[in-house]
Amino acid sequence: MIKRQRYNQDFKRKLAHELIMGIASTAEISKREGISSTTLNKWRNEHTTADYNTDEQEVGELKKRVRDLEETVSELALENHI
Numbered sequence: 001m002i003k004r005q006r007y008n009q010d011f012k013r014k015l016a017h018e019l020i021m022g023i024a025s026t027a028e029i030s031k032r033e034g035i036s037s038t039t040l041n042k043w044r045n046e047h048t049t050a051d052y053n054t055d056e057q058e059v060g061e062l063k064k065r066v067r068d069l070e071e072t073v074s075e076l077a078l079e080n081h082i
Helices: 009-021 026-033 037-053 056-081
Strands: none
Touching: 009 026, 009 037, 026 037
């Protein structure tokens, strides 16, 4: 019987983050950690839906803040030009 390795949620989240952000490829992490690419893709999908769906509101707020700051910068640039 094969003994299964159990990984904690922080470890899974860390590897999923590396995949999502493009820090490392599935093959690189699979080779480095000795975890199958199927398992890594499953973790990535789980954390993409769980972690990043909750961040949609924050992303919307940040986009609004960026628009406001861009408007302020353009107003200041116009004042400096005049």
